[in-house]
Amino acid sequence: MKIDVPHVAILANLKLDNKDIVKFEKQLSEILNYVEKLKEVNTEKVDATSQVTGLENILRKDETSTSLTQEEALSNTKSQKNGLLKVKAILE
Amino acid sequence: MNLNQLTIKEAREGLRNKQFSSVDLTRDCLTQIKKHNSALNAFISVTEEEALMSAKKADKSIEDGTSLPLLGIPIALKDLFSTKGIKTTAASNVLRDYIPQYDATVVRKLKDAGAVIVGKTNLDAWAHGSSGENSDFGPTKNPWNKNFVPGGSSSGSAVSVASDMCLAATGTDTGGSIRLPSSFNNVVGLKPTYGRVSRYGIIAMASSLDSIGHFTKTVEDCATIFNITKGEDIYDATTLPDATEDFYKNLNKGVKRIRIGIPKEFVVSGLDPEVKLLFEKAVNTFANLGAEITEVSLPYTKYGIAAYYIIQPSEVSSNLARYDGIRYGNGRESFGDEAKRRIMLGTFTLSSGYYDAYYKKAMSVRTLIKNDFDKAFEKVEALISPVCPTYPWKLGEKINDPLKMYLSDALTVTVNIAGIPSLSVPAGFSKDKLPFGIQIMGKQLSEDLLFQIGNSFEKETNYYKQKPLLR
Numbered sequence: 330m331k332i333d334v335p336h337v338a339i340l341a342n343l344k345l346d347n348k349d350i351v352k353f354e355k356q357l358s359e360i361l362n363y364v365e366k367l368k369e370v371n372t373e374k375v376d377a378t379s380q381v382t383g384l385e386n387i388l389r390k391d392e393t394s395t396s397l398t399q400e401e402a403l404s405n406t407k408s409q410k411n412g413l414l415k416v417k418a419i420l421e
Numbered sequence: 422m423n424l425n426q427l428t429i430k431e432a433r434e435g436l437r438n439k440q441f442s443s444v445d446l447t448r449d450c451l452t453q454i455k456k457h458n459s460a461l462n463a464f465i466s467v468t469e470e471e472a473l474m475s476a477k478k479a480d481k482s483i484e485d486g487t488s489l490p491l492l493g494i495p496i497a498l499k500d501l502f503s504t505k506g507i508k509t510t511a512a513s514n515v516l517r518d519y520i521p522q523y524d525a526t527v528v529r530k531l532k533d534a535g536a537v538i539v540g541k542t543n544l545d546a547w548a549h550g551s552s553g554e555n556s557d558f559g560p561t562k563n564p565w566n567k568n569f570v571p572g573g574s575s576s577g578s579a580v581s582v583a584s585d586m587c588l589a590a591t592g593t594d595t596g597g598s599i600r601l602p603s604s605f606n607n608v609v610g611l612k613p614t615y616g617r618v619s620r621y622g623i624i625a626m627a628s629s630l631d632s633i634g635h636f637t638k639t640v641e642d643c644a645t646i647f648n649i650t651k652g653e654d655i656y657d658a659t660t661l662p663d664a665t666e667d668f669y670k671n672l673n674k675g676v677k678r679i680r681i682g683i684p685k686e687f688v689v690s691g692l693d694p695e696v697k698l699l700f701e702k703a704v705n706t707f708a709n710l711g712a713e714i715t716e717v718s719l720p721y722t723k724y725g726i727a728a729y730y731i732i733q734p735s736e737v738s739s740n741l742a743r744y745d746g747i748r749y750g751n752g753r754e755s756f757g758d759e760a761k762r763r764i765m766l767g768t769f770t771l772s773s774g775y776y777d778a779y780y781k782k783a784m785s786v787r788t789l790i791k792n793d794f795d796k797a798f799e800k801v802e803a804l805i806s807p808v809c810p811t812y813p814w815k816l817g818e819k820i821n822d823p824l825k826m827y828l829s830d831a832l833t834v835t836v837n838i839a840g841i842p843s844l845s846v847p848a849g850f851s852k853d854k855l856p857f858g859i860q861i862m863g864k865q866l867s868e869d870l871l872f873q874i875g876n877s878f879e880k881e882t883n884y885y886k887q888k889p890l891l892r
Binding site: 344349367376389402406 | 518519520522523614615616629655658659661721723724726727728730731738742745746747748749750753754756761762764765766768769772779781782783784785786787788789791823824827838839840865
């Protein structure tokens with residue numbers, strides 16, 4: 330299995346240089362070739378397991394409680410204005 | 422003997438009998454950190470001032486007659502656990518300067534139990550790794566031999582306990598990240614049942630596999646910490662309803678007539694001959710203690726790593742998508758190579774056209790691996806195996822070969838895939854004096870039994886009393 334690293338990098342929002350692309354192509358292809366061995370397993374009649382302890386529909390009471398203050402929520406951002414997160418324009 | 426060498430049990434006794442104060446105990450831990458951290462790189466942050474302040478507070482509470490299970494006991498936290506007002510980096514440049522505004526549930530519980538936090542420990546960045554070398558803050562070294570890896574990803578936590586820099590430390594185990602470093606450092610490590618300890622406030626790796634556990638010097642201390650950290654949490658919907666249990670009740674009941682299985686697929690191929698020998702010795706110890714040893718089969722074990730390296734990176738890619746550098750942290754260019762590899766692998770296996778062939782397939786194989794364990798636990802009460810097929814390897818040995826690194830987890834990942842608990846306990850040393858550990862696995866919610874079996878082995882062998890020579 331060969332992986333299209335530049336395409337996947339765009340999907341994953343990662344910027345890679347050419348050296349990285351060559352390196353990751355080799356390493357990721359090796360890993361994908363290894364996981365191919367799952368193809369040997371017949372899973373036609375097997376259900377997928379996504380949750381191992383069998384809990385279902387866990388709800389909490391619909392009650393409000395204290396949350397972070399605006400100041401706390403903004404305490405780690407490098408870019409803010411008027412108490413809001415400031416981001417680059419996404420529409421022209 | 423310095424106070425930092427005590428177990429939690431011994432320290433609690435000493436504090437209660439006023440033989441020493443929590444400040445004395447905490448000072449000895451901080452001194453040990455100062456002496457050896459530059460060589461071992463176990464801590465990313467040392468919180469000396471806060472630690473001494475809470476030690477003073479603890480001493481006052483002891484004076485006032487307050488009794489709490491960890492009152493005045495110095496512990497360390499893997500730097501993946503959010504700590505209010507204290508830098509939490511995940512050992513990644515992305516979060517190099519990030520300061521959380523709240524405590525993880527487990528951190529709050531440990532603080533409420535009176536624990537004194539001495540610092541935040543090093544790890545493979547984002548908990549991605551088996552050796553501790555993927556940290557953006559430099560690799561942690563093995564205190565038994567500094568040329569060797571300490572195991573990962575909870576490298577600093579295991580090393581801090583092994584080298585007596587604290588009495589216990591927290592960890593996370595997604596595919597072996599507690600058990601591997603505990604076996605490589607001669608300490609006790611618990612990976613609890615999935616959902617038994619809250620994940621809230623702990624930086625997520627792979628959410629359906631992440632288990633929150635800890636490192637201690639003895640099995641009894643391990644039970645003490647687990648009694649505090651376990652339990653339902655409204656902030657983590659996967660936590661299990663949990664009745665309070667007395668984990669000390671069965672601790673000394675021994676292993677007579679307990680049926681222990683040896684999964685033959687875990688011991689057939691690829692085991693280092695010396696590991697095999699020590700494992701056989703451990704099996705004999707259990708037999709001599711009166712356990713009934715039988716061979717069992719877990720035929721899907723050989724697909725464990727393949728399933729794990731689809732499920733885990735898929736969930737990693739989703740969890741790490743939130744790090745965009747806008748609300749907090751640095752941008753995605755700050756991710757190291759291992760995080761990039763896993764993000765891309767997961768993005769690929771979840772992408773349109775490949776989802777069924779990879780992710781869905783792996784989730785079906787997950788069912789088969791879980792069924793293997795279910796069937797085995799109809800015949801036996803617990804399973805034992807080596808934690809790792811080899812001893813600790815040399816720093817740098819596997820760093821350029823990710824697949825080879827991934828295969829180090831061959832004996833640990835299936836436990837996470839099935840969501841069962843596993844306790845790693847010291848089980849001897851190689852002729853070069855590198856530690857070896859076995860894991861004791863049980864069905865979901867069987868931690869109680871694992872403590873009983875582990876404690877019986879520990880009392881017979883006493884490996885934990887051996888300490889690395891630090892200079």
